[in-house]
Amino acid sequence: MSEQGAETAFTLTGPMSASGAMLRVFSDTEAVQRMLDFEAALARSEAAHGVIPEAAVAAIVACCDAARLDLPALAQAAAAAGNLAIPLVKQLTAAVLRQDEEAGKYVHWGATSQDAIDTGLVLQLRDALDLLDADLCALADALAGQARQHRDTIMIGRTWMQHALPTSLGLKLAGCLDAVLRHRQRLQQVRSRALALQFGGAAGTLASLGDQGQAVAATLARQLGLALPDLPWHTQRDRVAEAATVMGLITGTLGKLARDLSLLMQTDVAEAAEPSAPGRGGSSTMPHKRNPVGCAVALSAAVRVPGLVSTMLSGMVQEHERALGGWQAEWDTLPDIALLTSGALRQMRDVVAGLVVDAPRMRANVDITHGLIMGEAVMLALGARIGRMAAHKLVEQASARAAAAQRHLRDVIGEDEQLSQHLSPEELDRLFDPASYTGEAGAFVDRVLASHARGKQQQTRDTTDAGE
Numbered sequence: 001m002s003e004q005g006a007e008t009a010f011t012l013t014g015p016m017s018a019s020g021a022m023l024r025v026f027s028d029t030e031a032v033q034r035m036l037d038f039e040a041a042l043a044r045s046e047a048a049h050g051v052i053p054e055a056a057v058a059a060i061v062a063c064c065d066a067a068r069l070d071l072p073a074l075a076q077a078a079a080a081a082g083n084l085a086i087p088l089v090k091q092l093t094a095a096v097l098r099q100d101e102e103a104g105k106y107v108h109w110g111a112t113s114q115d116a117i118d119t120g121l122v123l124q125l126r127d128a129l130d131l132l133d134a135d136l137c138a139l140a141d142a143l144a145g146q147a148r149q150h151r152d153t154i155m156i157g158r159t160w161m162q163h164a165l166p167t168s169l170g171l172k173l174a175g176c177l178d179a180v181l182r183h184r185q186r187l188q189q190v191r192s193r194a195l196a197l198q199f200g201g202a203a204g205t206l207a208s209l210g211d212q213g214q215a216v217a218a219t220l221a222r223q224l225g226l227a228l229p230d231l232p233w234h235t236q237r238d239r240v241a242e243a244a245t246v247m248g249l250i251t252g253t254l255g256k257l258a259r260d261l262s263l264l265m266q267t268d269v270a271e272a273a274e275p276s277a278p279g280r281g282g283s284s285t286m287p288h289k290r291n292p293v294g295c296a297v298a299l300s301a302a303v304r305v306p307g308l309v310s311t312m313l314s315g316m317v318q319e320h321e322r323a324l325g326g327w328q329a330e331w332d333t334l335p336d337i338a339l340l341t342s343g344a345l346r347q348m349r350d351v352v353a354g355l356v357v358d359a360p361r362m363r364a365n366v367d368i369t370h371g372l373i374m375g376e377a378v379m380l381a382l383g384a385r386i387g388r389m390a391a392h393k394l395v396e397q398a399s400a401r402a403a404a405a406q407r408h409l410r411d412v413i414g415e416d417e418q419l420s421q422h423l424s425p426e427e428l429d430r431l432f433d434p435a436s437y438t439g440e441a442g443a444f445v446d447r448v449l450a451s452h453a454r455g456k457q458q459q460t461r462d463t464t465d466a467g468e
Contacts, residue, residue, distance in 0.1 A: 016297060019135075022342035025127045026335040029066050032074065035088055035120035036064035041223035042111055042199075048219050049212045052106040059100035060092075060107055068095055083328070085113035110201055110208035110216075114234055114322065118198035121334065122226060125243060126195050128338040132250070133187050135345045136180055137459075142353040143177040144452045146170075151445045154434050155271060155362040156373065163369050165376065166434035169272075169357065171441040172260065174448040179253045181451055186246045194239040197221040200232025203321045235318040237330070244334055247341040248309035254344040255302025258295035261351065265292045271362045275354025294347035301344035308337045366434050371409035375399050377437045378413065378423070385422045394419055 014023055024030060043060040046052045069091050077087035089108045097104030108116070150169040157167035199217045200206060206213030221228035233239060264272040274292050311333045315326035366373070375395050383391035398419060402412040410432045413419045423431070430436055 017301070017343045018339035019131070019342040019346040021131050022128060022339050025124055025131065026339060028071060028075075030124060031120060032069060032071060032084070032088065033066040034123040035085060035116045036066060036069075036092070037123060037224065038116050038119040039089075039092060039108060039111075040064035041220055042108070042216075043106065045216050045219040045223055046106075046109055046209075046212075049215045051209055051212050051216060052109050053102075056100070056103035056106040059096050059103035063092055063095040063099060083113050083117060085116040088116070089113075110206070110213075111199065112202045112322075114327070115199050115201070115232075117331075118234075119224065119226070121240070121331075122195055122198065123224065125240070125334070125338070126191075126226075128342075129187055129191055129195075129243070131342060132247070132338070132345060133184060135342070135349055136184050136187070136250070139345065139349040139352060140177060140180045140184070140452060140455075142349060143173050143180060144449055146352060146355055146357075147173040147177055147445055148449060150357060150359075151442055152435075153357065153359050153362060154366060154438070156366045163373050165373055166366055166438050168438055168441045168445070169359075169362065170445045171438075173352075174445040176253065176257045177452060178448045181448075181455060183246070183250045183253065184455070186249065190243050190246050192227070194243045196227040196229040196233070196239060197224060198232060198234070200234055204232040204234050206232075234321060235323050235327070237312075237316045237318065237326070240330060240334055241312045241316055244309050244312040244337050247337050248305050251298075251301050251305040251337075251341050251344055254298045254341075254348045257348055257352075258292075258298035258302070258344075261355070262292040262295040262299070265290075265295075269365065271358055271365060273356040273358075274351050275356060294351040297347040298344040301340040305337055305340050308333050308340075312337070363434075370402060370407065371432050372399055372402065374432045374434065374437065375409065377431045378409075378419075378428075381427065381431055382419065382422055 040061045043052065043057045047054045047057045069088070074084065074087050074091060077090070078084045081087050093104055093107040096107050147170045150173065153169040154166055155169050155172070157164045197217065197220060199220055201208045201213075206217065209216055218228055261272060261274070263269065265274065273290065274294050276290065311329055315329045315333075318326040379388070379391045379395040382395065383389075385391075386394075394416075395413075398412050398416055399409060401407075402409040405412075410428055413423070414425065414428060420428075
């Protein structure tokens, strides 16, 4: 199949569900090329240790080019062979034989199909994690910028979908930023475990290479820039399952952010909106609509990815030294997870960067319960004088009267002799100011922003050190 064929697997929704860069990483052409990269590196490594003749390397490496293979024929043959590597090696061998008959004898020497497929997938995964980390970094920067700008933008906090207490938009966004910073740490950690060479031969013993197995494996890992595991991991799938799980966690955070922002975009709430652009978020019939299309992509991914992660976890139960079914279930599942995660991440990165905030509307919505949300503040101030339980009962009764009469709680309490004798008008004014009851919201935002800044500084130092 061609690269176009790979994108067709996602039909016309491919560009909506995944980023273009990630679609390229997991295109059919790239999948084949990464397996061929393994075969080329294998030939060089085996020649370096005298396992195959040095003279065979040039022809093998020259033919390890996906453009030289017949991908449609490869796809058809894979259906009967059971995996892509078997027909790939046949096509590669035939190509090498046409160029150098002697070199053709040494294609795929001592390796097994799973070595090529797993290592090829790991090479794709490395590129995928690079893309995800770059977009997570951009999302973190966007969240940090918005959290800093809206550190003290008052809005209503909602619990059980109901108005609760005042909070700030900065704190809401900082909560997501805090999670994103943890996801970046997880990505770094999973790289150290998941990006490992797979090379074990037919049963994971490398018996086919005699006493050169470990030496060839070490050179092969260096050639490909992968970690050398202590032993082959054909049926120990925690590496790829962990990568899938981390992407699932990222998608869950993106879904939570998308859920909150889309709820804030409801007409009745109207506190925030996705950035507008020609052709974005419109309706085929209602000219006035401005739909949260970026949030929709993230929420769709958040619905789909957990099931795919479950497939990866279920596939860990594999038989003996080589698996039947569980391994094969990973081939499309892991790419699907990466593709969906990339699409959600790309969309939410752009949504946050261009987020339109209606601060006056946020402030107005804080007041729609006519002061009822400040009942806790009043109750605690009163409780310091008459006891918490007694204060709770009195304020609860006053709240019920205010709600029934559709009056402001401040006025009802001010007229209540039992309450007003303990709370002066000036104190009531202060207690009913939402900005005075956001607790440590600002400090929490500052702490997360400081963590983000430290991470940026460390990243700069790491980049500088790597350049040196």
